[in-house]
Structure formats: C-alpha cells, structure tokens
Amino acid sequence: MHFSIAGTLELAPLSPTFGVDVLNVSAAECAASPDLQALLRAAIAQHLLLRFPEQAVTPDDALALTAAFGPLMDLRSASHVPGRQFLQVLSNGIDADGKRCGDGNNSAQIWHTDAGQWDVPPGISVFYGVLVPPSAPKNGYKNMAQVYAALPQRLKEQIQTLKAVHHMYPRSVDVLVHQKGASLPREQREVGQVQPLVRRHLGSGAPVLYLPSRRDSVILGMPDAASRSLLEELWDFTNQQHHCDWIATTRRGDFVVFDNTALVHNREGWPTSERRDIWHLVTEGEAVTPMFTRKTLNLNSTASVVSEAPAY
Template sequence: MQVIEQKNAVHVQPSGAALGADVAGVDLSQDLSETEQEIIKQAWADNLVLRFRRQPKLEVEDLVRFSRYFGDLDKAPPASTQMGEDFAWQHPEITVISNVVANGKPIGDLGSSEAVWHSDMTYNPKPPKGSALYAIEIPPAGGNTQFANMYLAYETLPDRLKSRIADLRCVHDASRNSAGGLRKGYVDNTDPRETVGATHPMVRVHPVTGKKCLFLGRRRKAYIVGLELEDSEALLNELWQHACQDSFVWTQEWQLGDLVLWDNRCTMHRRDAFDPNTRRLLYRTQVTGEEVLAAAEA
C-alpha cells in the first residue's frame, strides 16, 4: 500500500500488516475540510482500520462530529450500561466501554475480561458499517485490541470452502455480548438451532469496494441454516480457525487519546483481558449500516 501524503499535511502510514494504518497531521477536535474527509475515507477503504494517535483534547461532541462524517449514528444499545441517566440522555450515540465501578454499579460495558473475536452487532438485520473507539483512560498493561482482515480470510480460503459457503446463510446470536455476558431479556439456550438473531450470508459483498469477504459475526451459538447441527459446527469451526490466523491480524496497543476507526463490514476484532484493579474507559460510536448483501444480491 502506498503512503498518501498531501500538502494539507494529512499523512497516512499503513501498518505493514494485513490491515491498519496511522493517520497523522489532523486534529479531530476541529472541523475537517472536504479534502481531509476524502483522504481519510479513501484510507479507511484501503486499510480497513485507521488509528489517530494521541488526540487528547477530544470532547464527546468532537467524537460524535467526526463519526458523522461516515454516516448517521446508531444509538447506544439499550442493554448498554451508561454513565448515569444524564449522560445517556445528553449523549445517546455514545456507548461507554469500561470496567470502572462507581457507587457499586458499572459505568460501562464489557468489564475487564477477554472479548472474543466478533463483528459488532451482527445480530441486527442492518449491523453498523463501522465503529470509532476513543481512549480516555487505559490500564498500564493489557486491554489491547486485535483486528482481522476478512477480505484476506475469504480470498485465501480453499476453493472447496468457497464453493461450499457461496450460498449459505448463518444465524448470528443476539443473546450474549463479546465478553460472554447474557443480554437483558434473553434466554441462554444450549442448542444453536434455536439461536435468536439476524440471518446473514456467510460471504458478503462490501458496498463500497465491491469485494467479497467472510462475514462470521461471532462463533458462540452461530448456526448455518439448513445444515445438520454436527455439519454446521464442523464447518463453522473450520472457517473460524482459518479466519483468525495471525497473518490476517494487526494489534492496536492503546495509548491515551488514541482514536481507532474500523470497518465493521470486512473486519473482526477481539480484546485482551487486563487487571480488573486497573481502570479502562473508552467511548464508542457506531455508524449506521446497511443490509448485508450476498454476491448474487449485490
């Protein structure tokens, strides 16, 4: 990938890994020019994940304004714990990701345990197209985020697997979050054939790039429609083992003030566990997505 450098000082440096790039020379606490927006959007399409290092001056309103350059924003999930009713009312687009407990109650979601590989909210008929995550407090160690390139995961599949999954659809579980927590109002069933959530094609076409990618969501309680349970489990296990290999992955080691923007349509991500006695606080926005289209529908 080429380094993009413009006279307006926006500079994009790809990570050299399967995905990811640093964007420098831009202050996200200020309005972006149309040229800056175009450069960043192209870099996002090219690199899938963008990191804006050390943006320490961002207010909540700045994060929301920046995120809206990429589309309308979803409201925070209803089950998401927020920083009090006033915060939720004033900032409905913000999901608080934190292990901090105040007055005996968590102020955010996902705690301090590992968050397994997943794409965000694929249990919805129209999952978010992307997410932006901004670091306000970070622990001294742990809590890193890994991203995996689902274009490459699909492109490197053996032909037999490409043919097998071309027309298959998978049910994406809505009952638990990526840290394993059971969402309010859901029953924890043990049979993936009874999974509640949206059904999507296993191979989707990206609406911007036109490229095919694997679309897996998350592994737990996923079910491939029309297959015997044993066959569904075996095929999903094979696909997941392939999709999460190190050669498709880039790791974000968080620094204070980092903002990371990822394309939820063609990536998956996970988070390392960290010491629950340390503090981690991040704000997340999610850009409203579109219907997931298979190749024949695109």
C-alpha cells in the same frame, strides 16, 4: 514509509496489508473540516482502519468526526456519556456511589463483528482511549476479505450461498462464555438475523467471510453437527491467518476508526482492580449483501474483485 492523499493527509502504514496512522492533522481538526472528512472517507475505503495517535478529543469532537462517516447509530442497552445519546462508554470502573461507569466488563473477547445479530449492522466503529490501565490490553483487528481470499477453493465452493442465523446470546464474545456457555435449544438458535457466510464489501466489491461469533449457530439447511463442524473449521482457519491481523494497545488518546463490514476485532482482558475507559461509537451501515446468489454465481470472477493490498 509515509504517503499522502491529495497532499493533505500524511498516512503511515500500521501493517503490510491494511490500516494507517493519520499523522499531520488532529482528530479535532478533522471533526471541524468537511474537506478533511472527505479525504478520510476515501482513506478508510482504501485502508479499512485509521488511527489518530494520542489525541485530545472532546465528546463533541468524537461525535462530529464519527458522523463524518455516516449517520450515528445508538447502541441499545449500553452505558453512555451523560447527554450524549450515541457515545457509549466501555468501562469496568465504579463511581463514588458504587454505580458502574460503563458496561462493567474487563473480559477478554474473541474475534467478532459488532452487532451482526442486527438486521442492519453498523458500518463504521470507533474506539477512543480515555483511561488506560497499567496492564493495558491489546486490541486486534483482522481483515476478513483477506481471510476469504486465502480460503481453500473447496471451502469457497461449499459456503458460497450458505446463510447462518446470528442469534442472541448474552456476552457471547467473552472468551469464557465462548468456551463454556452451553448451547441454547435449536428452536432458540433459529431465532435471529439471517446473514450470508460470504458478504459483498460495498466499498470494493470484494467477498468478505462473514461469520457468526457462536460456533453453535444454525446454518440454514444443515443439521447441528454439520453446521457446527463447518463453523469450527472456518473459525479455526480464520484464527490461523495472522498475516491478516493488526494488533496493538489502544493507548490513552488513540482514536481508532475501522470498517465493521470488512474487519473483525478482539481484545485481551485485564485485572478487575485496574480501570479502563473507552468511548465507542458506530455509524449506520447497510443491509448485508450476499456476495453470491443463484443468478450471479461465478466463481471464476471472484479474483477480479478481491482488493489488492496497498503498495506501501
């Protein structure tokens, strides 16, 4: 079933609970229209993910459309389109001179949020499919507000005011690094950005489960064994919540805009012999706001701020 916003955007649901295709206008048209951009901001606030299917997008289009959702943020230590500071290239390609065309990575990745180890993580993330290999990998997106809503009450009460350290670990979201990467000494894992396990989604006011990608991350006030046990339990529960997922191949020309404050994402790997190029852009976010504090804690009120799924 398709529906429209103000008779201008034709949207089609991608899953029963979040995500829509934008069908009747192109990404390039939206990049040039402040009126359409205002409608897109309203749409992503409600649906958390927008896909413009199979578009022809220039670097300037990609930059302009992403900037409609907030000031662009430079992804540090990343490969970029030449002359485009904010346009990162995710690619395992090698050019004629033997140099990498992007980050050089074709690994499968676990569920994660972008740059949770930064003091202010990105607000919006964008993927644009430039070159897709025959063994096209799928990207997954998971709604962590819905995951939180599904948590047993016991876990909600346990984590309501806990905070974890999002420490730096090279390629921490790669599946093999996740499975085999040895833990750093605790004193190193205590260095990083401290974030609440339950954050407030600024758009809706809903509580969002906000987890560090490393299961050996330090939860403040807890010994290693207890901290790891709790994070393993939370991630195991998260991985089982398939009703919170949308999974699809990023095709050539797909322009995907998603809310990095409410969704986590992952991807499959693909053969090293096959090249895949994705443009990646992000906008500035806001400092992570704890859902609960000692002054505002009221578990009986949480149901009122959990957004209901849109009626498709």
